[in-house]
Amino acid sequence: MNISSARPDALDHAARGFGVSNERLHEAARAVWRAADAYADHCTAAPVDLASPSRAGAVVSDARDLVGDLGHLATAFRTADSGSLPANGGPGVTLLTDLALSSTILSNHPSLGRELTGPSLDQYRRATALAESIAREHLTGGAERAMERLAAVPDAIRSDPIFAAGLINALGPERLEALAEELTFRAVGWPSDFGPLMELARLWTDATRSLDLPPRAPRLDLGLIDSLLASAGGRNLLRALTGGSDEPAGERFLLRTLHVLIPAAVRDEDLSNTYRFLLGSSRQGNPDAPLLAVIGRNPGILVESFLRGRHGLATVEELEARTRTLLDAADHASQALVAELLAGVLADPRIGSDPHDRDRTAILRTVYEWVDDNGPGSVAEPLAALLAGTLATDIDFYLARVDTARRGDLARVLQAVTQFERPWMTAILALEHHGARLVQETLHRPAAEKLVALAELSRLEDAFEDAAEASDAPVDRSGWGFTAFSFVVTTGLGLIKLKPVASIVARPLAQAALDELHGSLVGDPGDSEAQTRLARESLRRRIWAVIASDPELGRQVDWSVGGTGSDRHDGLGSTINSVDDLMELTRTEADIDELAGWADGQPAHLQAMVDAYMAGAT
Amino acid sequence: MTTVPNGVPRVHFDDAVAGALAAALDDLVDELTSFARAAEMNAEIAGQDWAGYSRRWFDQQLASLVDQARRTRGLAADDRAAVERARAWAAAEQQRLIDEARVAAAAAAAAEAARPGVGGGGSTTGPKAPVATPTLSFASPLGVGS
Numbered sequence: 001m002n003i004s005s006a007r008p009d010a011l012d013h014a015a016r017g018f019g020v021s022n023e024r025l026h027e028a029a030r031a032v033w034r035a036a037d038a039y040a041d042h043c044t045a046a047p048v049d050l051a052s053p054s055r056a057g058a059v060v061s062d063a064r065d066l067v068g069d070l071g072h073l074a075t076a077f078r079t080a081d082s083g084s085l086p087a088n089g090g091p092g093v094t095l096l097t098d099l100a101l102s103s104t105i106l107s108n109h110p111s112l113g114r115e116l117t118g119p120s121l122d123q124y125r126r127a128t129a130l131a132e133s134i135a136r137e138h139l140t141g142g143a144e145r146a147m148e149r150l151a152a153v154p155d156a157i158r159s160d161p162i163f164a165a166g167l168i169n170a171l172g173p174e175r176l177e178a179l180a181e182e183l184t185f186r187a188v189g190w191p192s193d194f195g196p197l198m199e200l201a202r203l204w205t206d207a208t209r210s211l212d213l214p215p216r217a218p219r220l221d222l223g224l225i226d227s228l229l230a231s232a233g234g235r236n237l238l239r240a241l242t243g244g245s246d247e248p249a250g251e252r253f254l255l256r257t258l259h260v261l262i263p264a265a266v267r268d269e270d271l272s273n274t275y276r277f278l279l280g281s282s283r284q285g286n287p288d289a290p291l292l293a294v295i296g297r298n299p300g301i302l303v304e305s306f307l308r309g310r311h312g313l314a315t316v317e318e319l320e321a322r323t324r325t326l327l328d329a330a331d332h333a334s335q336a337l338v339a340e341l342l343a344g345v346l347a348d349p350r351i352g353s354d355p356h357d358r359d360r361t362a363i364l365r366t367v368y369e370w371v372d373d374n375g376p377g378s379v380a381e382p383l384a385a386l387l388a389g390t391l392a393t394d395i396d397f398y399l400a401r402v403d404t405a406r407r408g409d410l411a412r413v414l415q416a417v418t419q420f421e422r423p424w425m426t427a428i429l430a431l432e433h434h435g436a437r438l439v440q441e442t443l444h445r446p447a448a449e450k451l452v453a454l455a456e457l458s459r460l461e462d463a464f465e466d467a468a469e470a471s472d473a474p475v476d477r478s479g480w481g482f483t484a485f486s487f488v489v490t491t492g493l494g495l496i497k498l499k500p501v502a503s504i505v506a507r508p509l510a511q512a513a514l515d516e517l518h519g520s521l522v523g524d525p526g527d528s529e530a531q532t533r534l535a536r537e538s539l540r541r542r543i544w545a546v547i548a549s550d551p552e553l554g555r556q557v558d559w560s561v562g563g564t565g566s567d568r569h570d571g572l573g574s575t576i577n578s579v580d581d582l583m584e585l586t587r588t589e590a591d592i593d594e595l596a597g598w599a600d601g602q603p604a605h606l607q608a609m610v611d612a613y614m615a616g617a618t
Numbered sequence: 619m620t621t622v623p624n625g626v627p628r629v630h631f632d633d634a635v636a637g638a639l640a641a642a643l644d645d646l647v648d649e650l651t652s653f654a655r656a657a658e659m660n661a662e663i664a665g666q667d668w669a670g671y672s673r674r675w676f677d678q679q680l681a682s683l684v685d686q687a688r689r690t691r692g693l694a695a696d697d698r699a700a701v702e703r704a705r706a707w708a709a710a711e712q713q714r715l716i717d718e719a720r721v722a723a724a725a726a727a728a729a730e731a732a733r734p735g736v737g738g739g740g741s742t743t744g745p746k747a748p749v750a751t752p753t754l755s756f757a758s759p760l761g762v763g764s
Contacts, residue, residue, distance in 0.1 A: 004670030014664035021656035025687075028642075028649035032694075035639040039701075042632035045711070046704035052694035056646060059653070059687050066679055070664065073672055093667045101672060115675050 002098040002119070008074040009092055015070035022063040029056035072109040073116075080104035099123065103160060110214040117217070120162045124218040127166030134167075135175055143182035147196035150203065161213060161250075164206035165220040173227050173234065176204075177274075180237050184273040189281035190244055190290045197277075201245035208242070208253035225253065229260050232268035236287075239265055240274045243290020251301060254294070258305040259322060262291050292337060302337075303344040313350055316362045323366040332380050339382035342367065343389065356396075364390055364397050371416050372409040379416035381423065387416060388423035392430035395460075402459045414467035424468070431461055436542045439613055443550055450612040454539075541595050543610050544602075545582045553606065554579075561601030572597020622712065626719040631708035636701055643698035650691035654684050 032053045040047070077094045080101050102119035105112050114121075130149065138146035150158065150167075157163050168176065183197040210219040228234030239261055242249050265278060265287035278287040286292070295302050309318055323342065330338045342363065345351060351359050367387070371379055379387075391398060401410045418424045435457055442453040548557045559578065562571030576582055576598040585591040599607060622628050661680050665673070 002670065004672055006668040006670075006672070007666050010666050011664050011668070014660040017656065017660035017663065021653050021660075025649045025653045028646045032639070032642045032646050035635075035642040038635045039639045042635040043630070043704065043708070045629045045631040046636075046708050048697070048700045048704050050643075050697045050700070052643065052646060052690055052697045055686070055690040055693055056650065059650070059683065059690055062683055062686065063653075063657075066683060069679075070676075073676075098671055101670070113675070116672060118671060 003095060004077075004098050004101045005093055005095045006073070006077045007092045008077045008094055011070050011074035011077070015067045015074070018063060018067045018070065022060055022067065025056065025063070026060045029053060029060060032056065069112055069116075072105075072112050076101060076104045076109055076112075079108070097156065099156060099160060103162075106162070106213055106217050110216070114216065120160070121218065123157060123160055123163040124166035126157075127163045128170045131167050131170030135171065138175065138179060143179045144186075144196050146179065147183070147199050150199055151196075158203070159206050159247075161206050161208075161210035162218050164203050165210035165218060167203060168207040169221045169224065173224050176200075176224075177228075177233060177237050180240060181273050184240065184277040187273075187277050189277055189279065189283065190240070190285075191293070192281060197244060198246070201241045202247050204241035205245040205247040205249045208250035209248070210250070211252040211256075212250045220250075220253070222256075225256065229257060232270055233272055233274070235261055235268050236265070236270065236272060236274045236278060239287070239291050240277050243294055244277070249294060254301045255305045255308055258291070258295070258302055259308070262288060262295065262302070262326075265291075295337070300344070302341050303348060306341060306345055307348060307350060313359075316358055319359055320362050320366045323363050324370060327367065327370045335380040336382040339380075339386045343386050346390070346393070353393075360394070361397065364394055368397075368401075368409070368413055371413050376412055376416035376419060379419070381420040384417050384420045384423040385426065387413060388426035388430065391417070391427045392433065395430065395434050395457075399456050399460055402456065402463060410463055411467050411470065414464050415470050418464070418468040427464065431457065431464065432539065432542060435539050436546055439543050439546045440550075443546065443553065443609075447609075447612050450609065454613055540599070540610060540614060541582060541585055543613050544595070544599065545579055547606060547609065548579045548582060553609075556603055556606060558602055561598045573599075573601055623716065623719065626716050629708050629712045629715065631704075631712075633705055633708065636705045636708070640698055640701045640705070643694050643701065646694045647691055647698065650687050650694060654687045654691070657684050657687070 032050070036050055036053060077096070080094075080096050080103070098119040102117050106117045106120050109116075130153065134146045134149045137149055153163075171179070179200060180197070183195075183200060187195065187197045207220045210217060211222075213219060225238075228238050238257060242253075242257075242261075265275075269275060269287070275287065276283055278290055279285050280289065306322055307314055307319075309315055314322065326338045326341065327335075345363060346360065351357065351363070354360070367383075367390075371383075371387070398410065398413075414427075417427050435454055438453045438457060442449050445453075547553045559576075561576070562574035572594055575594060576585075582595075585595055599610065657680060661676075664676065668676070
């Protein structure tokens with residue numbers, strides 16, 4: 001193994017020195033250019049053809065490149081992995097293998113010349129030769145013997161993406177499938193296999209990372225990937241090798257393949273050993289589990305893969321089809337992953353936040369229709385949380401489905417939400433938030449507008465109450481608390497923590513408000529319908545809060561109703577002395593009475609204003 | 619500067635501008651010499667404990683660069699000589715034009731004197747055309763008039 005050494009500080013020092021003398025040369029060359037221009041203007045009788053200015057410019061340019069290259073080399077020497085070599089070969093001296101330096105240059109310093117990546121390119125050629133030897137060994141001694149050839153290669157070389165890509169490319173898809181099929185025959189099943197199959201899987205994931213290198217680097221053949229994607233056996237091989245490795249796969253590879261591979265392994269079921277490997281040691285596991293584990297380590301990849309189309313962003317039809325495929329294929333456990341994915345997709349800046357955005361509406365409509373088709377019982381909590389979150393962000397989507405022939409569908413969707421405490425609270429807050437916004441927007445509009453301001457929302461709330469009544473399942477108090485914010489997917493191996501879905505979908509709502517609502521509901525074991533009624537009653541409080549917060553109307557509010565103390569014995573309404581006091585009222589009967597007493601003491605025209613809103617809303 | 623009499627065609631050549639170009643080329647020759655020297659010094663600094671394929675690459679790059687600088691220095695010196703030749707040619711050409719004009723003027727004056735009834739029967743002592751004495755002066759290579 002060849003060794004490189006240098007003093008990075010000396011390279012930087014020399015680069016600075018080159019830079020200074022080069023600048024002086026550059027200035028001298030510029031002076032010649034200026035003088036030559038003047039000569040051309042003022043000495044037309046005797047033109048001269050000067051060769052030196054352009055050549056001097058070339059020297060300056062080449063020297064500038066060399067200065068930059070020296071700086072990059074200094075950085076490469078500093079950052080390259082020195083592996084098992086001593087950290088330095090003396091004070092200020094860095095020692096590393098040629099391959100380590102070359103790999104660092106290839107990955108991180110694309111401006112450096114091809115000559116400086118020579119050792120990596122040599123690896124590719126060596127890998128090609130080794131592939132021939134492995135293929136011969138496979139034919140005569142079997143897959144395990146063939147893999148021994150690979151095991152004999154030093155780790156530093158074997159894990160090099162270019163070496164791995166060269167080897168896989170030279171083996172080709174058929175040899176790869178044949179090797180895997182033999183090795184999975186003896187394997188215990190995903191994920192507990194660390195024998196020759198793991199070696200092959202690691203080689204594969206190392207090779208996939210070559211796709212993330214700059215384009216000039218030799219890389220895994222995309223045609224090979226596409227040919228594997230085209231058949232069920234090939235797709236299972238990709239699942240087994242990618243999911244079976246304990247090394248990370250390349251991002252570009254995942255982006256290219258995940259939307260095909262996840263989560264539809266069951267559709268590719270066959271009698272191969274590779275498929276049996278995917279089912280785990282029990283042979284009864286989730287065949288998507290290996291890839292789910294890969295995604296669990298990097299969920300953002302899935303969003304990117306979902307949104308990517310053949311030419312940029314996926315089309316509306318593709319988005320609908322992918323949403324439907326994911327929901328159809330997900331079982332109860334993996335629905336959390338789907339919800340996480342869809343929440344990420346809806347939050348992605350490429351999907352417009354405008355509720356009328358075509359892509360956004362297409363995804364929402366597909367989820368909505370899927371819930372309608374499959375019924376509320378098919379919805380697990382993470383998906384319910386997603387729906388509740390979209391009530392906050394896309395309420396117009398739901399309002400458009402009130403009072404239409406599709407009302408029945410809406411009830412089923414809302415029912416899915418009210419099955420679970422946290423999503424249900426999120427939805428109530430979303431409706432309240434929207435109601436308060438509508439009041440704020442119409443405070444200074446004519447009374448007739450106030451009367452209708454909340455009418456549409458009210459019908460949605462009615463539908464919501466109906467849904468709550470229909471799904472009046474007893475609330476499981478053991479679920480109270482904040483653990484509901486962490487969703488996990490069981491994959492057969494263990495638990496993979498995902499980002500909390502609710503933190504994404506409930507972003508428009510204040511977390512404090514959610515906590516407040518949670519606090520006010522704890523200890524009140526009423527049924528869902530009663531809870532929802534209390535929640536709607538708080539609309540009155542919110543209307544008052546909006547009025548009291550208004551610069552003009554707020555001055556007309558009487559804050560001395562029932563006395564000015566905070567003691568309730570002073571009279572109903574005496575504890576409400578500010579907007580904050582209004583907002584702190586809970587949903588208890590006592591606080592509702594307190595609000596009613598306080599409201600009775602307010603100027604008649606303000607009471608009429610609140611009544612107008614309430615009349616329109618009920 | 620060459621003083622060009624009225625009526626004499628001017629050679630379109632500003633010697634001061636040409637002198638400035640010559641001076642700039644002189645500077646370029648000097649800077650290319652310094653650059654090549656500095657490149658070798660800096661290479662010595664970089665080369666401390668530097669070994670491996672990247673060192674071989676650098677040595678090749680450096681050798682090529684220094685060679686390029688030296689060849690460019692030769693070209694700059696050639697260019698400077700070309701400019702000096704142009705200056706000399708322009709001065710000579712201007713002088714030739716002046717001399718031609720003087721000869722033509724003298725011939726015209728002689729013809730005038732020889733005309734019957736003019737100047738007393740071929741006398742050569744008649745009035746002559748005013749021809750200024752040509753004076754050539756060149757700007758110094760630094761562009762300062764001598």
